[in-house]
Structures are given as structure tokens and as C-alpha cells.
Amino acid sequence: MQKGRIVAKAPIVGSTLEEVAAAAGVSRATVSRVVNGLDRVSPATRQSVQRAVERLGYTPNRVARSLATRRTDSVALVIPEPATKLFGDPFFPRLVTGISEVLSAADKQLVLLAPQTQDDEARLERYLAAAQADGVLLVSLHGDDPLPGDLLRRGIPVVIGGRPPIEGVNHVDVDNVQGAMSAVRHLIGLGRRRVATITGPLDMAVASDRLEGYRRALREAGLPRDSALEATGAFEQEVARRAMSELLDRAPDIDAVFAASDLMAAGVLQALRRAGRHVPQDVAVVGYDDSLIASSTEPPLSSVRQPTEDMGREMARLLLAVISTPSPVARRVILDTQLVIRQSSGGEAAD
Amino acid sequence: MQKGRIVAKAPIVGSTLEEVAAAAGVSRATVSRVVNGLDRVSPATRQSVQRAVERLGYTPNRVARSLATRRTDSVALVIPEPATKLFGDPFFPRLVTGISEVLSAADKQLVLLAPQTQDDEARLERYLAAAQADGVLLVSLHGDDPLPGDLLRRGIPVVIGGRPPIEGVNHVDVDNVQGAMSAVRHLIGLGRRRVATITGPLDMAVASDRLEGYRRALREAGLPRDSALEATGAFEQEVARRAMSELLDRAPDIDAVFAASDLMAAGVLQALRRAGRHVPQDVAVVGYDDSLIASSTEPPLSSVRQPTEDMGREMARLLLAVISTPSPVARRVILDTQLVIRQSSGGEAAD
DNA sequence: TTGAAAGCGCTACCAC
């Protein structure tokens, strides 16, 4: 059996730089240069090394390379959610699509980590601390998660998606205030003057920001703020339905509603239907998220679209930037939203 | 500033074995023993080392450890599907749940890899080839994917979920023949004698196996095989609906149908409704997968449940076994299915 | 343009 001879479908043995160097009759350093595409190698040498690499089926050992360079060329995406939510929420596939697009182009390996238990969290912490990834993307953070702080203190590059729980950490977020404003401006622009809102739970930044946007748009248009037009809710359909019924009792002259999510807007539609109001003739409705729900309700919902893929792309870009040029000051990217007008606010059929 | 002094919330600097050894006044070898929980260390020494570890906030560098041990203590799960499918199919969360359960217990890090493009595939191949993971779990394989073969030839431990495309590779599969048999036996047991089936695409093992199970159950009951009762389809609702309509034309006396998936069974229900047949009085229906669809159709579907979490668990167990005790002969695990009876086949309400 | 050699941080073998 001839050593180093590889025939089709033969087992691949895994050679080392050393072996390639010997086969090509050069030093390890030279092989390293060729493999890494550095210059200062003569064409002839380069070619003979490349042939040796080919012949031996050489693949660099990334672990060894990592030890030497202190880079892994991989990036971790941490999503601390149970598998059912992780795979159930339509947000994540879009986010991952954006992230992997950018990372692929940069030739980085994306590693998805979804700690399911306390033990998992601990292992994750060790994994990351041991510099198994060049940087970490963090989304869907639980309120008091110590992870961002820990990573920060370890000096590991981090980018958070959404509103960060602590100061001084890079993040990418969506401008919820602007998003809500665009929705309410649209309603006002349609000539509506009694615009109500149903908010999410106000201890969440997304919810209070959207309420803030609603109020600003009203003020900007010179309309009075009327607490009878504001109902505090939760991101649930049933809660929103009830809240809407109560709003109608308090203020029967409502002619438009901004709901803080599509799911909630669906509940609003139910309540309006039961109350005999026509949408959009009597009451115009706008939701938030532009999720699948938006186009499947009757009538289809106007909604504020979040640029989820863009968010993923920006997170990845920001992380790559932070990795290559670390900076003590946190950077942030705030993305704009886009209003998609459908029939619930009297628009023509959209998309 | 006192070196090595860590106060709460102070940055963590990342010390080395060497530093810990110096701080504890022992050798690196001894620190290594303590850190790895080996014996042959005196209690006193152990304790002083542990204090030094604590004080310095030492975390072992896994890259260095990997290089020395040739282990990474992580396992890759490769799912070559687009993000939308990956996050859309209810199969994956259940599988991942099972896998991570076992891996967590074994203190292995699960790394999810979902190549989205050709480039991703290539990078993945390199990643795995460079021994970045101790072993690989492969599911949802595309027919002619070279990955299993390549990994095998590289000697990387692999376990495939489902029917493997090549010989000689460890795998965990579900017994589709038995599953289909149980469904059809059930229908026959209800007194049905004209049992039809709508298959999936017959170039997929799952589809042909289920057809095989259908035929066997018929034969076993002494019923004739009637090609007018077999329709070849695809795993799509619309296709199944049309196929069912044609079946009804060909064989109006059909009194039961076994569909190769729940989605297809939903199409069957539509066709039957349009034809004015009552389910289950006129025609009993059984689907396959016991997915969410099964309990949301009208009437709810009897269905063959796949033990998806178990499949994940078995895959992980098998891989761990292969990693710790390699063997030239491929191992396999075949899991049984379970029939869940609901109203579409005249059962009482189930779950 | 090329090579020699010093690490990267850890494990594991062999002495003591």
C-alpha cells in the first residue's frame, strides 16, 4: 500500500502541515503562507505546495489554528428560548436569514446556541468564555439575564438584538416610537379624529415606546390626548378583544384604532364586528408586526412592518465591525419601520 | 492596582493554567489534575489550587484543551434546510428537544448548523473536517447529499436520522411499515373492507414503506389488493384532495382511507366533504405524523404518531456510544410508532 | 522568497 496515495472514495486520513511540507519539499512556514493565501511565495513554490495539498487532501486543523491566532472564525447566536418557541415564532427564521447572509459573505461559521435549562446556561457560559466564538449575538433576552454583563466583563464582542438590559453594550433595535407614529399619522391622515390605542404590557419597552409614538402623533396633529382612548393590554388576542369592547363603551365615537400587535388587532376586529361596526368605514384599524396574521384577517390588516432580516444583517455587520475594530464605546443601530397599508384602514389591497 | 485582584463586576481577564500554578505554588500538571477532577492530589493541594482558580477567575481554554486531547466536547446537528422550513416544520423542535436532553446530561455542547447556500455547505464541510465537533447528527438529508459519505470517509462519527442514503452508516429510523400497518389494521378492525390509500412520492423511503405497510395489512386480513384503491400522491394537501376525488370516481364504494400524512389526510377530508360523504360514518380516515393539524381538522384525525423526541434521544445516545467506542460496523435503532385514535375513524375524542 | 524556531494553553506520560 502506497502511503499518501488517495483513490476515489478512499478513506481520508487527515494530514498535517508538516506532512504537506515534507511532500512538497518546503518548510511548514511556506505551506502555511500558501494555505492562507499570503504573498511573498514564488509561483513555482506555490504551485508545488498546492499540488501536495491536493494530493494529501489536506484540511487545516482549525483548533490548532485557533490556538495560534486566537480566532475561531465562528460567531455564536444565542437565543435563550425553549425549542417550541424558538421554532414556533416567525421572528427567528427571518432574523437568522439576515444574519447568516452577512456571516456567509464574511466566511464566518454561524453557530446557533439555544440553552434550554440551567445546566445549559452554565455550559454555554463556559463555552463562550473559553473563546469558542469570536463574538456573540444575543436576542430574545430574558429581563435579568446575567449573560450580557458577563460577556461584556470578559471582553467578548457582543451585539444585542432589541433593547439591551444594561448600559454600554452594542445593539441593534427597531424604532418603535417612529413605527407607532407612522401608523397613527396614517389614521389621522385619513381624516380620523377619534383615534384609540390598545397597548401591550407597559413594562416592556416595545409596548411603552409604541404608546409614546401614538401620543406624539396625536400631539403633532393638534389632537387632544384623551385617556378614554387608551387601553392597556397584553400581547394577546382575547385581552385585546375585551379591551376594545370597553373602549367602545367609554367612547362610542371612536373612528380609528392603533393596536400594538397584529394579534391584538385581530381581537379588535372581532370586537368591532360584534359591535356592528364596519371596518374600515366606521372604524379604521392598524396593527403592528406585519406578521402572517395581518394578511389573513377579514379585512386584511394595515400593519407596521419590522425589518427583521435587516435587523439580522445589521447585527451581524455590527458584530464583525466590533470584532475587527474593538472600541470601548458601545455602538448602536436603530432601524426604521415601514407602514404596510391594507384594507383595514381603507387602503387598496397591498402586497 | 493590585494584579490578580478581582472585585465584583470587575473585568475578567482570562488567566492561564500557568498563572494559576504560579499563584498556588504548584506545577501546571497539578493544576490540570485539580481542574479535571482527577485523583492523586492531596486534599490540601487541591484546596489551595481551587482557591487560586477562584481568585483568578480561571476558565480553561477549550481550544488548547481540544488541541491536546483531540476532543471538543461538542456535537454538531446538521439540518440542511432553509430557515423558513427549519423553523416552520414542527418536527424539528421535538427532535432538538430530545437530542439536547441527552447531550446536556452528558455535558456536551450542541451546535446547530443549518447550511443555507452552496457556500455554507462548503464551509460546513471544512468546519466538520477540521474536527470542530466530536461527532455529527444528520437529519433531513437531501437525496444525493455527499455529506454522509464524506464524513464517513473522514472517520468522523455520524448518526443519521431517518433512512440513510448510503450503506454502512449509523442511523435511527422509525418503522414506517409497522406504522402504516397499525393504521390499516385499525380500519379493518372497524369492519371496513374497501380501504384505500393515498401515498407520498414513492421515490422517498418513508412513502414507499408506508405503502408497503398498507399492502401487508390488507394481505394479512385476507383482503385483495386492488390497484383502484391506491393513489400515488405527494406530501401536499391539494394533491391529496384531487387524488381522493379521483379515487372516489374509480371506486365509489370506498369505506376507509389511509393517507400518508396528516396534511394529505386534511385534503382527503375536503374531498370527502365535497362528495357528500360523512366521516367517519361513510368513510373512516387515518393520517400520519400526529402533527398539530391532526387535532385541528373537522373531525379530528386519527393518526400514526412518530416518537420524535425519542428519535432525538436515540440519535444522541447512539452518537455518544459511537464516539466513545468506535466500531467498523454500523449500528441502527428502529423505533415503533403509535396509533392515536380520534373521531375521523370513529374513535372517541382522544387527547 | 524561504526557513528556523518560539510560542498559543493544555494534557498526559514518565520520573521522582
Next chain:
DNA sequence: GTGGTAGCGCTTTCAA
């Protein structure tokens, strides 16, 4: 029990 030390495979000065 403990320490010395030779690697693991690669990158990266520094000289030549």
C-alpha cells in the same frame, strides 16, 4: 502525590 516536559498543529516573527 507531584513536577518536568514533550507534544497537539498552526501562525508568526526574525534571520538568512
